[in-house]
Amino acid sequence: MIGIGDVEAAAGAIAGHVVRTPTVSSAGLAELLGVPVTAKLELLQRTGSFKARGAVAKLLSLTEAERAAGVVAVSGGNHGIGLAVMAGALHVKATVVMPRSAPERAVEVAESAGATVHLAEDMAGAFALTETLRAEGSTLVHPFDDPVVVAAQGTVGLEFAEDAGELTDVLVSIGGGGLISGVAAALRARRPGVRIWGVETEGAEAMSAALAAGGPVPVELSSIVSTLSAPAVSELTYQHVRELVDDVLVVPDSEAVRGVLDLAQHAKLWAEPAAGCLLPAARRIIAERTGVKLGLVVCGGNATPADVMAWSQRFGG
16 A cells, blocks of 8 residues: 555655646635535646656656666556656657547647657557567556556645645546545545545446456446546555545546536636546535535646537537
């Protein structure tokens, strides 16, 4: 299990490479939801999401031989962007494997940062190709199955705990579970009374399936939210969520897209559905409890206007 000491060490290692993103009270979201809302604006992180933290922490941990051989990663979008940009900054050769469903912008940004990008038919194929490249000598920078990466993602929670006012409930999106594992480790140490909720979208329910099965299992992916679409969680992230997270909520894609529009209108935040899904989940929590003081980890903002328009038209937003 990742401890607060691991997260604090990661914070020291990555300082100067990443942004301490703002933690802000949102009057617009408070008016929309009817409770105080504090948002951790990780969409303002370098590369547009929290993924830069774990990527640079892993890169900084490499030996000289590993740096010379290069790194490889599989990604639904944001991890690939984060690794490509941070590897370019540190002069490490990077290869990123993405499914064809990954956002076009993610491919463009990764390539422009100097990474080699391979596209697979789906996420399962992307993971398989990544294993092949790893066997050829590249070091894998896994998006969530790595204690170094999880501890670095936990610095989001460490900063949130230090910078936010009173919170009763914190919501964090789940793809493979690296972010929520690290954030939960930090919050349990620094804010032990806070309830921690994971949020998935329908058709990207790898953590919910793992909790139901008693361990990681493969899932069929159908959600539009490619950045949450892990084909399975890892034993590492499953154990952290099982031990540290109160529950995992699942919301439809349509509500996640509505959340994107609400974040833009009421919070002036240009977010992606992986963050938009937090709002419908928040409404469920608020409906069942009194005295809620909400914390939202707004994990990323790598969506184009064309993406948002297409999603809105598809779901009648």
